[in-house]
Amino acid sequence: xxxxxxxxxxxxxxxxxxxxxxxxxxxxxxxxxxxxxxxxxxxxxxxxxxxxxxxxxxxxxxxxxxxxxxxxxxxxxxxxxxxxxxxxxxxxxxxxxxxxxxxxxxxxxxxxxxxxxxxxxxxxxxxxxxxxxxxxxxxxxxxxxxxxxxxxxxx
Numbered sequence: 001x002x003x004x005x006x007x008x009x010x011x012x013x014x015x016x017x018x019x020x021x022x023x024x025x026x027x028x029x030x031x032x033x034x035x036x037x038x039x040x041x042x043x044x045x046x047x048x049x050x051x052x053x054x055x056x057x058x059x060x061x062x063x064x065x066x067x068x069x070x071x072x073x074x075x076x077x078x079x080x081x082x083x084x085x086x087x088x089x090x091x092x093x094x095x096x097x098x099x100x101x102x103x104x105x106x107x108x109x110x111x112x113x114x115x116x117x118x119x120x121x122x123x124x125x126x127x128x129x130x131x132x133x134x135x136x137x138x139x140x141x142x143x144x145x146x147x148x149x150x151x152x153x154x155x
Contacts, residue, residue, distance in 0.1 A: 114132065
């Protein structure tokens, strides 16, 4: 596994969601099509573990959150940026998703939850905002941003 192969793996998902509205119907589609019990989920978790161990994924750290953008939005990623965070029992910085956010929650330790959600997909619609929070353990969260759009705020 390397960064290019990782982007190609995740692009399997972005190809499936290209052109779809970023909403709760997309969340249902993703959880049905690429469930936490399925092979693609397992492949993405394994790839994240390799990337973090090799230092090309989550290579930055701030406020206890390890993070990194592995791909900017391009035609190859169907207009989505690809980021991964590694969080354990903490809240990250507040931000707004101008065009929405698509999250893949990958618990690593304990019964980790991301914004209260277990392993699988969570979708925030356009204009939504939150302080991303992992509790009850440690998790990787892969997030896809349409056009890479995110706005960090002060609260």
